[in-house]
Amino acid sequence: MILRAILVLAAVALARAHESHSHRHSNHDGGDDDDSASYVDPSLKHCKYTRESAVKCAQKYADLNGDGLICSAEIEALKAAVLWLPERIWSMLHSASNTMEHCDHDRDGYISEHDFYHSTRTCLATCEGLVDFTERICQRAERDNIRLPEVACE
16 A cells, blocks of 8 residues: 555656656757756746755755765765655656756766756756755755765766
């Protein structure tokens, strides 16, 4: 019974993520990606969280070695520390490589502050995404005073 509930939650989360992913990509006008820093999804105008606060959170809790860059291993370590079991199952469907695909603008294998600001169409691009990230990751990390050990980035 519990496994069934977990699978249902994972399926719902996957459907929501796919819908959000499709929405973000449908907003792309095919223009040069360098102008993506000026794009703002309309849902963000009245969102209770900002991309700027999400970036600060990511830097504080995901940049485990303090180099100003976030790698896949750091993302996975943070998710493992703060996500609940059903969310971890959903997280397996949205691996760190998925996050890198959406947030690593220059495709160098690391997410920098520059990448965040130049991937506004794909990385934390909607209010729904900001709410999920802030409430599932940032607020829990803050509440639980998460301090993870450094991990090796490849």
